[in-house]
Amino acid sequence: MLSRPIFLPLAQLNWDYNTQVVFLGTTLLGIAAGVVGAFMVFRKRALVGDVIGHSALPGLGLAFLFGEWMSPGAGRSTTSLMGGALLAGLVGAGLVLLMERTRRIKSDAALALVLSLFYGGGTVLFSIIQRLPGGGQAGLGSFLSGKTASLLAADVSMLAVAAVVLLGITLFFFKELILIGFDAEYAAAGGWPVRTLDTLLIFLVAAITVLGMQCVGLVLVVALLLTPASAARFWSQDARKVVALSGVLGGLSAGLGTLISATWPRLPAGAIIVLTGLGVFVISLTLGRQGGLWERWRGSRSLQQRILRDDVLRGIYEILEASTPTPDRTGTFSPSELRSRHSWPTRQQDRLMMELIDEGSVISQGDRFRLTEHGLSLARQTVRLHRLWELYLMEYANAAQGHVDLHADVSEHFLDPRLLAELEERYGSRIPMGSVPQSPHALPSAVSPVESH
Incomplete structure (x- = not known):
């Protein structure tokens, strides 16, 4: 019942000609903006777009005043207004680049100075225009908040054509823009016109x-x-996939935002498009496969489980090792013996033991347990890598013998596979593959919670 009032307007959307035209224009603009924006992010010039947007404000005012001076009424021409905004935006971006090259002003300071200067100047010009005869009906305020719902077919046609042209230019210089986005110094050393490409990106x-x-x-x-x-x-x-996906998400956000604003005409269309894009961003932030919150949580949980599992296997092996130098499948241990070596809560240890039993690494024998052949192999490999890393830390990092176990515990789970292979190669001649070296330090019979890592 609650969903009916929300989704019923979408089902009754009047898909008329004007809605179709606006939807097409904004979607193409969203695609072009997404693709160009990806190169902005690569080039680490994310706030340049904000500077250009605020710098365009005085351009609108000057274009209107110039048009009215040339011919009364001509100042309202969309073409002249957008031309003035484009020139002012380019001047503002050029000033930022010029300040950065002086090396006396940092990038963030240059952005703030230009943004404040142009926006302040634009505000003054708009207040002057409001006092002129007919200035209140100039419609310049719509450029501050957008006027998606009132776009004419001619406006949308110009918008769509310009978006396609800009998208084509961006794709034509795809390789060059990727290069300066990731390594401008290398591009300059290779003879690429970095300044020209930067100017193209700003345009x-x-x-x-x-x-x-x-x-x-x-x-x-x-x-x-x-x-x-x-x-x-x-x-x-992958940079190519990021650019393509950015265009898709940009088009999706703009198109869906346009449909929502057409469904609820009283809502500001521009803000709805932006909020729709923000919704897409939140979904990506939450569910994205590369650093999304869900993926990071899963990775962190998996790492914690692997660390606990390795610690349990090593603890079991060291218990068995205390009774025989070469533990085998016949050795048994009790949960209390394992718990005495670590500070795990009983419930956590019981859960870990159940997981090892389910995977076939441990077998229960009454109130005691023993390792299977598979579990013994895993335990040997875990202990072997731990002790090889201890030897490495003692020889090359000057780790003290009494503290090397703690140092190894903290870092061994984050070792690169190449470093593990190097350990095997370095100590393979002294310690044959598959064998477990003796611990370089005394193994305590129990570890207090304070000593446990």
């Missing part, structure tokens, strides 16, 4: 920003560029 960002003004407004347009790219990075580490 693409400025053009997307100006086009996005009509949809989401100057203040929120940076979200069109950054949100899809940021979301895409949670799904892949």
